[in-house]
Structure formats: C-alpha cells, structure tokens
Amino acid sequence: MGFLRSATAAAAAMLASVLAGSQASEVAAGRAVSFRNDIVPLLSSAGCNMGACHGNASGKGGFKLSLRGDDPAFDLHALTRESYGRRVSVDEPPSSLIVLKPTGQVPHEGGIRFAASSPEAKALRDWIAAGAADDEVSAPRLKAVHVEPTRAIVTAPGSTVQLRVTADLDDGSVRDVTRQCAFDLSDPTLAEVSPTGLVRASRRGEVAVAVRYLKGRGVSRLAFLPDRPSFAWAGPPPREIVDERVFARLKSLRVNPSPLAPDHVFLRRAYLDTIGRLPEPEETRSFLADEATDKRPRLVESLVARPEFADFWALKWADLLRNEEKTMGDKGVWVFQRWLRDALDADTPLDELAGRIVAGRGSTWANPPASFHRTNRDPQAAAEAVAQVFLGVRLQCARCHNHPFDDWTQDDYYGLAACFSNVRRKEVNNARSDNLDKHEVVGDEIVFARGAAFMLQPRTRERLEPKPPGGPCLGPADGAEALDRLAAWLTKGNRQFARNMANRIWFHLMGRGLVEPVDDFRASNPPSDPELVEALADELTARGMRLKPLVVLIMNSAAYQLDGRPLPGEPDDPSYYSHAAVRLLPAEVLLDAMSQVTGIPDRYKAAPSRLRAVQLPGIGAENPFLKAFGKPERLLTCECERAESTTLAQAFQMINGPALRKKLAHPENRIGRLLARKAPPEGVLEELYLAALCRRPTAAEARAILAHVGAAPAPFDGWQDAAWAVLNSKEFLLRH
Structure with a gap:
C-alpha cells in the first residue's frame, strides 16, 4: 500500500466542485444526455431506485422503478408513460415531477436528493427537453469501471479522501462518472461518503467503499490512521508466507504486533483449536519442561495426527451441512457424522470431499454424502447451500433480483439451481414415530436424478440450462449428468473453491476470516489482505487440497502464536491480526x-x-x-x-x-x-x-x-x- 496524505476539507470540496463542473461542461460541450448511461445511474446515485424507495417490490407513492436500474426499459416506461405521462413534460422540462420532487420544489417523502442547480437536475431537464427518449441502440456500452485511489492510508487530521471513478466505454471513450455512482461503505460507523465520492472518517480504522455504476463495480480500500512519525517496527521475524503477509500489512498500518504468547497459553490454544479439548496435566508438565526450540512445531504435528482432530473438525462441517435429526433421522445423523469424521481423519482432499457431497446419490445410509440432498430438498436451497458452503458466496439475494452488491444475476442463481432441478428422493422403511413431529421420518432415503435438468427464470420465463455462477454452461443434462458436471467444475482447479476453503480454515484458527463474514466473498466485501488469501489458496492447492498441512502451516506461524493482548497504545482491531483472538x-x-x-x-x-x-x-x-x-x-x-x-x-x-x-x-x-x-x-x-x-x-x-x-x-x-x-x-x- 502507498501512503496518501489527506487533503483538507476545503481542498476536497474544491475537488468535488471541479468534478461536478467537468461533467456539466462535457454535456454542455455537445454530448447529449444519455438515458442509459446518465439518467439510469443518476437514479441509482440519488437512491431513487433502492429497495427502501421506488425500487421496492410495490414501489412508493404509486411510482415503481426497477431495483437499482436493472431494467432500464421498465424505468423508461414508468417515467414517460405511466400516470398519463405527468412525470415528464417535454414542453416544459423544469415542471416535470421527476425534476420537481427530488429537488424539493414540491413535497417529496424521500426528501431532497439533489439541488435544483445541480448537474443532476440539469441532466434530467436536458434529457426531457431532448424528447425523453431511450438510446438503447446508440448508447455506448460499459466495459469497465476504475476507482482511484484503489488503496490508501490516510494519516492527516480531519481525514478525508476524494474518490474519482471513471468508466471505459466500448466506443473508446473514458468518462468521469463519480457523481453518477452509488457508494456503499463496509462500516458506516467508521466513515461517511457523500454523493460526490468524498469519504470522511469519524475514527481510525479500515473501510472498503464499494462503487457501482450501471453493471460495473469497483472498490477502494482506505485506512484512516493517526500520524505516528516515530513508529518503529518491533515485531518478531517472519517464519513463512503467513508472517510475511501479516507483518507487511501491520508495518504499512504502523501497528506493532504483540509478543509471542508464553508456552502455557500457546499449549492451551493449540489443543483447543485443533482437537477441541484441553491437555491433561501430565501433557502440560511435559510440554512446559521441554526446553527444545522445536517443541511447538512438534506439538502441532502431533495434534493434527490425533483422532480427536477429526472429531472436532467434523463438528464444524456438520454445522455447515446441517446434520440434524429432524431431517436426517436418528440413524442418518450418526452415519453422516461418521462419514465426515472418517474422511477428515484420512485427510481426504477437500475438493474430493465436496465433489462426493454435491454429486452424492443412492441410499443416504449406505452413501452418507447423499444426505446433502436430503437436507436441501429443493433446487433453490441446494443452489444456495453449494454457493455458500463451497464457494463462500451468498446467492440468496439473486433469487428475487440481481445481486445488489455483486455481479451475480437471477440467471446465475437459477442456472445453478437447474443443476439440482431433477433430483428426486424416495423414502425407504420410514415408519413414523409418536415421539417425532409429523414431518419427521426415521428411515432411509434414496436420492436419484431423473429427467432433464433445467429451471425457468421467474422474471423472463427463459429456460435455463445448468450453469454455475461464473462458470461455463454445463449443457443440456439428463439424469445425473448435471450433478456430476457441477461436482467436476467445483473441484477441478476451481480457484474460488480454494480461496473459500483457505479462508474458512483461517477463520477457525485465527477467529476471524480474511473475508468477513467468512462466507460472503463479493466485490464490495474485499479481503482484509487479498494477497494473503491468494497465498493461502496457493498453499492449500500445492498440498493437494488437504486440511491438515494448511492447519500446520498457519499454527506454526508467529502470527498465530502471538499473545492475546494488544500492546499499550496499539489498536484492538481483530482484522489486523496483531494479537490473538480472544473468544x-x-x-x-x-x-x-x-x-x-x-x-x-x-x-x-x-x-x-x-x-x-x-x-x-x-x-x-x-x-x-x-x-x-x-x-x-x-x-x-x-x-x-x-x-x-x-x-x-x-x-x-x-x-x-x-x-x-x-x-x-x-x-x-x-x-x-x-x-x-x-x-x-x-x-x-x-x-x-x-x-x-x-x-x-x-x-x-x-x-x-x-x-x-x-x-x-x-x-x-x-x-x-x-x-x-x-x-x-x-x-x-x-x-x-
């Protein structure tokens, strides 16, 4: 990260003014206002088409827009044709309701969104005066969005940073679209961002600013820190890649890590994190009396080899895969837990384990991985579970509309759901029990696939073939082909699978994910240390996607072994990993x-x-x-x-x-x-x-x-x- 000294508030305001003027002059110089590239994003940046306003499923005040501008044609019709066309007046643009309400010239429940003299109001008036027409055919298409700065560390008093957003269009032009963007903060309690992209911090810390212009996304990571000109690094020497990345980030943030934890603290932590139990007194005496310099690495190696390791880490997977009695039955939970435990004890590669779960079929007692389809009983539930557990992606938002903070669309959601659309189940020997709810069963189920796999997109009614998000179309599939192809795509060199697994392992050992929440990878929620996520994914891949070697790597790092108390004067921010998590x-x-x-x-x-x-x-x-x-x-x-x-x-x-x-x-x-x-x-x-x-x-x-x-x-x-x-x-x- 490079250092960026913050501009003063006055200078930042002047820069915002310059940005506004440049956009206004661009239109005044001859470029016509574009409905697709100017008006639609304007409605997003002003918040008009958000879920709490006119983007709500029922609209507001009789006026409904598509959520976040996902359907410009729908929005054009709502603006120019509904309510007898009274929302726009081509003959008298300043009298159009779409101009009067957001500028506060007539009562508006949403309040003033921009001033009557602003570039936004002028763009609306100019578009209406030109005929309030769509330019779907002629408007250049967006290719990419760029945010500056992408990273910055700000140390000056009155910390502010002015963001600048540019858009690359397919006609070769590059436009400043800062005022037409929607901004979202990862931590609104740490900073605020103005409609012009001016970020002002209220306290020290790191914040990610997600930027959205049309379908484009960008992120700026900002760290607001006190000026520490006398800072001197006093951390332990790095041992391997984990320490290199963690300590490099701490140096850039001017934060010193805590010293290494004493032996008894490390011993207790290592036992609890690996096997979920305490050492016996004799084990403790032996470790504390050992004066060898390699006793900590030897302890870690011995712990991951113990049978209790598999018991404890199977518990974590059983939570995620929802191994519970109401759905699985009393015997079902035992056989599934035993399968998980034995697979982890054998250090089965995580991609192999995931593939067997996703593609699992047959008797859930004889082939326990098939129990995944017993728990997730409809295509939507299965799609959401696979995305969240194995990719670390929350697709739930895309069930009803395109994802608000990521690139995933409804097509992505239902394309993944199509992979499970032909999964069927047959109950076997399911005698009912008086002690169970009427929906509960105690017997086995046979999971199988039959017929073509496809889903209808609920908004467009388009028939969607199996296709994972961000992956290739798996093609028309009958029977079990869709499950097998999905399992192969998920586990054969899938980089996001590796990132997600590495992040989950880090989370369980360090107390917080590099991506946090741990199952919410998205453009607007970047990792606290992107390079470390990639490095851990590389290490996991190089070790055959096996859990135990990566656990050993992390636990042998100095970063893992730090004391749990921050040094005096150092921040108590868990995302820095400057001290061990206390939980x-x-x-x-x-x-x-x-x-x-x-x-x-x-x-x-x-x-x-x-x-x-x-x-x-x-x-x-x-x-x-x-x-x-x-x-x-x-x-x-x-x-x-x-x-x-x-x-x-x-x-x-x-x-x-x-x-x-x-x-x-x-x-x-x-x-x-x-x-x-x-x-x-x-x-x-x-x-x-x-x-x-x-x-x-x-x-x-x-x-x-x-x-x-x-x-x-x-x-x-x-x-x-x-x-x-x-x-x-x-x-x-x-x-x-």
Whole structure:
C-alpha cells in the first residue's frame, strides 16, 4: 500500500466542485444526455431506485422503478408513460415531477436528493427537453469501471479522501462518472461518503467503499490512521508466507504486533483449536519442561495426527451441512457424522470431499454424502447451500433480483439451481414415530436424478440450462449428468473453491476470516489482505487440497502464536491480526472442558458412554447447557448460526447450573480422587490449575485458595469452591 496524505476539507470540496463542473461542461460541450448511461445511474446515485424507495417490490407513492436500474426499459416506461405521462413534460422540462420532487420544489417523502442547480437536475431537464427518449441502440456500452485511489492510508487530521471513478466505454471513450455512482461503505460507523465520492472518517480504522455504476463495480480500500512519525517496527521475524503477509500489512498500518504468547497459553490454544479439548496435566508438565526450540512445531504435528482432530473438525462441517435429526433421522445423523469424521481423519482432499457431497446419490445410509440432498430438498436451497458452503458466496439475494452488491444475476442463481432441478428422493422403511413431529421420518432415503435438468427464470420465463455462477454452461443434462458436471467444475482447479476453503480454515484458527463474514466473498466485501488469501489458496492447492498441512502451516506461524493482548497504545482491531483472538469457548468444547477438569463425563441420550460433546452427531436438543452456549440448531448453512455472544442464561448455567454443580459435587470427581489419595493441598491446587488453565498457580492465588480451603468446614467443600472459582474465571471460559 502507498501512503496518501489527506487533503483538507476545503481542498476536497474544491475537488468535488471541479468534478461536478467537468461533467456539466462535457454535456454542455455537445454530448447529449444519455438515458442509459446518465439518467439510469443518476437514479441509482440519488437512491431513487433502492429497495427502501421506488425500487421496492410495490414501489412508493404509486411510482415503481426497477431495483437499482436493472431494467432500464421498465424505468423508461414508468417515467414517460405511466400516470398519463405527468412525470415528464417535454414542453416544459423544469415542471416535470421527476425534476420537481427530488429537488424539493414540491413535497417529496424521500426528501431532497439533489439541488435544483445541480448537474443532476440539469441532466434530467436536458434529457426531457431532448424528447425523453431511450438510446438503447446508440448508447455506448460499459466495459469497465476504475476507482482511484484503489488503496490508501490516510494519516492527516480531519481525514478525508476524494474518490474519482471513471468508466471505459466500448466506443473508446473514458468518462468521469463519480457523481453518477452509488457508494456503499463496509462500516458506516467508521466513515461517511457523500454523493460526490468524498469519504470522511469519524475514527481510525479500515473501510472498503464499494462503487457501482450501471453493471460495473469497483472498490477502494482506505485506512484512516493517526500520524505516528516515530513508529518503529518491533515485531518478531517472519517464519513463512503467513508472517510475511501479516507483518507487511501491520508495518504499512504502523501497528506493532504483540509478543509471542508464553508456552502455557500457546499449549492451551493449540489443543483447543485443533482437537477441541484441553491437555491433561501430565501433557502440560511435559510440554512446559521441554526446553527444545522445536517443541511447538512438534506439538502441532502431533495434534493434527490425533483422532480427536477429526472429531472436532467434523463438528464444524456438520454445522455447515446441517446434520440434524429432524431431517436426517436418528440413524442418518450418526452415519453422516461418521462419514465426515472418517474422511477428515484420512485427510481426504477437500475438493474430493465436496465433489462426493454435491454429486452424492443412492441410499443416504449406505452413501452418507447423499444426505446433502436430503437436507436441501429443493433446487433453490441446494443452489444456495453449494454457493455458500463451497464457494463462500451468498446467492440468496439473486433469487428475487440481481445481486445488489455483486455481479451475480437471477440467471446465475437459477442456472445453478437447474443443476439440482431433477433430483428426486424416495423414502425407504420410514415408519413414523409418536415421539417425532409429523414431518419427521426415521428411515432411509434414496436420492436419484431423473429427467432433464433445467429451471425457468421467474422474471423472463427463459429456460435455463445448468450453469454455475461464473462458470461455463454445463449443457443440456439428463439424469445425473448435471450433478456430476457441477461436482467436476467445483473441484477441478476451481480457484474460488480454494480461496473459500483457505479462508474458512483461517477463520477457525485465527477467529476471524480474511473475508468477513467468512462466507460472503463479493466485490464490495474485499479481503482484509487479498494477497494473503491468494497465498493461502496457493498453499492449500500445492498440498493437494488437504486440511491438515494448511492447519500446520498457519499454527506454526508467529502470527498465530502471538499473545492475546494488544500492546499499550496499539489498536484492538481483530482484522489486523496483531494479537490473538480472544473468544468464548464453543458450547461443546466448554462442556467437554468442564467434564475433563472435574473428571466427570456427561451422558447423552442414545449415545455411547464417555462420548464427548464434540462427537455428538446431531444438535443435542435435550441438553440445555449446549443450547445456552450457542450450539446451533443447524437450520442455516452459515457459520453465523453458532452464537458467540455472552448471555444471562450462560451466567446462570455457570453460577449454579446443574451441568457444573453436579460435576463439582460428585464425590469421585478429580478433587475427590486426589483427596482420597491423601494428596497434599499444594498438589491438589497444582493439579486443578494444570487441568483447567495449563499453568501453575501464582503465589498470590495459592495463598488465597489454600487459606480458603483451610478455613472450610471440610476439605472437599473448600476445594469445591476453589474449583468453581477457577471454572468461572475468564481465563478458563475463553480461548486466548
């Protein structure tokens, strides 16, 4: 990134004035106002055709425009033919309602959109005076949109940046279209942008400004930072590509990373992130006593090789693929979870795993990947799930209209849906259960494809053949051809698939995606570090699309191993990755950790004894603790369904809930067994701390706890209080 010193507010205003004048003079010099290239984008930049205004499905005040100008012919008819043509007056253009209302000369519920003396108002008057005609045939077509600056770091006081947008047209001309663009901010609380493209920051941070002109898109990434002329880099040396990219960005932002986390913090973090459980006290003692310089890489390699790795990462995939009892049935959730777990344990390439899911057919019990089509029971649901899970793209908006913030259209949406349009299902041995809802089944289903695969576009009624978004037409397809061709396109060198998988892995290890939300890749939501996304995708591809090697690469980086507290004076912005993410343990991991520390495992309905919560195949609806701490019901194909916020219900569960209370009161828990062996108080205390926090108590902690235990009516009662205090500490509840 290059540095850009901000102009003063006065200079920025002058620049905006110059831009406005250049556009006005261009038209005045002889270029006629174009309905397609001037008026349609003008209605977008003024907000007239947005969903909250006349672009609403029902319009506003009896006036309806196509959403964001997607249908100019419809808009022309609405402007010039509806309401007896009273919206435009060719004989007296200044009296046209389309001029009077947005300029506030007559009452307008939407308020004043631009001044009567503005270039926008003049363009409307000139177009009407010229006959208010369409120029679909003669208007040059848009080829590309360019935004300047594409990236900038701004450090001057009163931070502002003036954007300049140009359009390349197919007649060879290049036009300044800044005032005709619509602007959207990734974080409206950080900055505001004027209709003329002047961006003004209200606080420090990074913001992406998405720019839209007709069908063209552009993005400007701006960082507003305090001036730090004395800044000196003090970060650790980079170890590999992850550190090179993260630290290069931090240097450009003038932010120093935190130091590396101490051994006990790294140990606990590594166990929780890879296998979803805590180390046993003996494992902790061994690691802390090891003085070898390579002990951290050796630990990471050993963790990804453990069977618990597959259990924990299968849980993440089961959330996304909605493995839940109501749709899958009791046996269905078990067989699908087992298939996921075994595939990850074998480090099956992620593209192979995805291909088997998308193209899966046959018995959902004998071929569990086919369960994807059991959960996604109509073509639209399947299309949205495939796009979101495997491409990181949210296509839902394009179901009803072209995507407002990306290039995807309704044709893209229904072209992908066409791939699943001929998928059929047959229930097998589906005896109903009185304990289940009438829509629930307990048996198997056979998934198969029959007949031609196609969809009708709901707006145009055009027959659409199978075609993934941004991909080639898969051609007329009968039977299972569409599924097989889609699976091949998705998994054979698909760059967006690699980007998405790399971003998801980064998200699970670092606490935040490089693209955030993690499943929302789009032009108007660029990665915080585009080069790092590409580098991780390269690494994943070079390693055969296998999960474990990329996990090892990220965890061995200094960036992953940083302390969880920002340095004094440094920003606490999670998108910088200048320090480790601190977050609440997932519901299943927290419950397992409580069981592990106390030594009292939980029992789950219809599950083998000693099954951990992370191994549960379904949603565990009968467990109130899991529900309170955000275990998703798996109704959505989205990471966002897993709640991470803290609630009063969680506090009640930890303060006096049955899950923890029964474990602490059990006479044969860890404390009870230690006391039965006549362990000294200091030994009991060390064991408790190593089990829960992966460290020994400080001198102050030891004095306070031993004094409390010594004053208790019975040692077990005192130790029960001590264990309760440790398990309710932030240090235990958080991954840090």
